[in-house]
Amino acid sequence: MTMLTFSGLFTRALRRPVLLGLALACVAALANFGLLFLSGWLLAGAACAGAAGLAAQQAFNMMLPATGVRFFATLRIITRYLERLVTHDASLRLTGRLRVWTYTKLAPQAPAGLTDKRGGDLLSRFVSDTDRVGQSYTDTFIPFARALLCGLVFAFIFGIFLKNAGYALALAMLICCLLVPVSVGLLSAPRLRTLATQRGAFQADLADTLTGLGEYLTLGASESRLLALETQQKSLQRTERSLATLESGARGLITLIGLLTTLCVVFLAMQAFHQNILSAPEIPMLALGCLAAFDVAQPLPAACQAYTRARIAAERLQAACHAPPCVPAPVTPPPALHAPLDLILHDVSFQYPDSPNPVLHHASLHIRQGERVALIGASGVGKSSLISLLSRFYPYQEGDITLGGQDLRAFSTEDLAKTISVAQQDFHLFNGTIRDTLLLADPMADDARLHDALRIVQLDGFVQHAPNGLDTLIGDEGLALSGGQARRLVLAQALLRNTPWLILDEPTEGLDQKTEYSLMQSLISARPDATLLCITHRRTLIPFMDRTLTLAGGQICPAEEVP
Numbered sequence: 001m002t003m004l005t006f007s008g009l010f011t012r013a014l015r016r017p018v019l020l021g022l023a024l025a026c027v028a029a030l031a032n033f034g035l036l037f038l039s040g041w042l043l044a045g046a047a048c049a050g051a052a053g054l055a056a057q058q059a060f061n062m063m064l065p066a067t068g069v070r071f072f073a074t075l076r077i078i079t080r081y082l083e084r085l086v087t088h089d090a091s092l093r094l095t096g097r098l099r100v101w102t103y104t105k106l107a108p109q110a111p112a113g114l115t116d117k118r119g120g121d122l123l124s125r126f127v128s129d130t131d132r133v134g135q136s137y138t139d140t141f142i143p144f145a146r147a148l149l150c151g152l153v154f155a156f157i158f159g160i161f162l163k164n165a166g167y168a169l170a171l172a173m174l175i176c177c178l179l180v181p182v183s184v185g186l187l188s189a190p191r192l193r194t195l196a197t198q199r200g201a202f203q204a205d206l207a208d209t210l211t212g213l214g215e216y217l218t219l220g221a222s223e224s225r226l227l228a229l230e231t232q233q234k235s236l237q238r239t240e241r242s243l244a245t246l247e248s249g250a251r252g253l254i255t256l257i258g259l260l261t262t263l264c265v266v267f268l269a270m271q272a273f274h275q276n277i278l279s280a281p282e283i284p285m286l287a288l289g290c291l292a293a294f295d296v297a298q299p300l301p302a303a304c305q306a307y308t309r310a311r312i313a314a315e316r317l318q319a320a321c322h323a324p325p326c327v328p329a330p331v332t333p334p335p336a337l338h339a340p341l342d343l344i345l346h347d348v349s350f351q352y353p354d355s356p357n358p359v360l361h362h363a364s365l366h367i368r369q370g371e372r373v374a375l376i377g378a379s380g381v382g383k384s385s386l387i388s389l390l391s392r393f394y395p396y397q398e399g400d401i402t403l404g405g406q407d408l409r410a411f412s413t414e415d416l417a418k419t420i421s422v423a424q425q426d427f428h429l430f431n432g433t434i435r436d437t438l439l440l441a442d443p444m445a446d447d448a449r450l451h452d453a454l455r456i457v458q459l460d461g462f463v464q465h466a467p468n469g470l471d472t473l474i475g476d477e478g479l480a481l482s483g484g485q486a487r488r489l490v491l492a493q494a495l496l497r498n499t500p501w502l503i504l505d506e507p508t509e510g511l512d513q514k515t516e517y518s519l520m521q522s523l524i525s526a527r528p529d530a531t532l533l534c535i536t537h538r539r540t541l542i543p544f545m546d547r548t549l550t551l552a553g554g555q556i557c558p559a560e561e562v563p
């Protein structure tokens, strides 16, 4: 069912290249058959003429069949090349479309809908599963369609020369093209399901291990982790070996059936020769043609396994992509925002999906445009969760939130990002240079603007002394930076976005008091008009704010009112 869904999605656009690929594959197979068929006749005919004396030698026309052999040999090479070109191009394009489709389904689920999914497994679905589904036409449809179409033609040609040989070939082809591959497919299916689960778990564990290698080393757990990965790798190899054994066993069986059929054809041809129905050169012609005919059946066991692999991959993709976004996308374009861009929460209640405890419980709040507000509260009370609500990462269950008088539900995360810049507490930095990191926030910013943002967050000195200035690499997750430097780089990104609202979650965590003071001073003088919501545990930031609110027990109230 899931494969059909994907077929419906993609075949229309790719029907032409897939059909062209199939036509080329059939021509290549027929050319291969013609080559051996004619070569058998030519060799035997030339030998017979040679043995029959000078007159027979001179009467034997070598030129025409030799030209035919050359023609088939050339045709086989050219059509095989073109078939690969066309089918690989089609399958790469299909994989590309599938990856775009997967992305468009996964992206709206982020971040809330992806918290229960493992990064390595998701990556494996995104890369390997899309690949398998994308290649299903070239790996499955084309080999099967070619085998059935060409099988019919081969049997028909044999039937022209010798009816019984045609029937024998048709029966053997039917066994090799349907019975053997389908049996392999059925026997492989449970193993392929196990393999998909094992591979997903292995890739997820491997990704986690590589990400947390430092932690494993410092915790002294690296050896046990490597041992666990090795055990997983071994069981993966065992499953793969059993699949390879099944596939090669089936290929062996097809070869055996091909040889037995050839013997049968030779036997029938000998009888026909004695009855003067066939000439002597036609016996090796039919024998070699019979061997060539089975070439199209050889890839079918692997094709059946490829089909099951693709079906499982399609199911895995559907499973990852089918979930609706945690926050439904607005159905109409976002309304225009007009000043004043006040933020008002009225009686808002929120709890995480599958969590019994509400984080916000009938909470209310009013922040006027241009205000600077600190939000404090005990750890785990829900301060960062409030940011997630304002970024539309999660839906709130009760109450209303408005920005500039407009309901927040009318905006998507991307719409809101045009008005609100957020520097998260748990940020992510991509591996790249300082310049790349900053340009993510404002791709049009010139060096002067980048340096200006770095100056405000007190990083200009560091960048000036860095070996490559703005082109210094920051490493994975900013590993080449200190915690405070990485946090300030994220702050610089938020500033570069130049939005009227700034929400900063613990912006000065990890900074000494002097740097913290300079940073806040230059931030406020650079953006005196910005509305600032600053979540902090640090009392040192409070003098920079107009007022302080406290979040406690799911409610937000002025700090002075907290008992």
Ligand SMILES: Nc1ncnc2c1ncn2[C@@H]1O[C@H](COP(=O)(O)OP(=O)(O)OP(=O)(O)O)[C@@H](O)[C@H]1O
Residues within 6 Å of the ligand: 115, 352, 353, 355, 359, 377, 378, 379, 380, 381, 382, 383, 384, 385, 386, 425
């Ligand atoms: N994605 C999530 N799914 C379920 N529960 C969550 C999720 N994120 C946070 N929580 C829970 O929600 C509560 C509030 O967490 P939150 O991170 O908002 O607290 P906080 O006030 O920002 O804490 P801190 O000051 O330590 O950063 C916590 O009990 C936390 O366990």
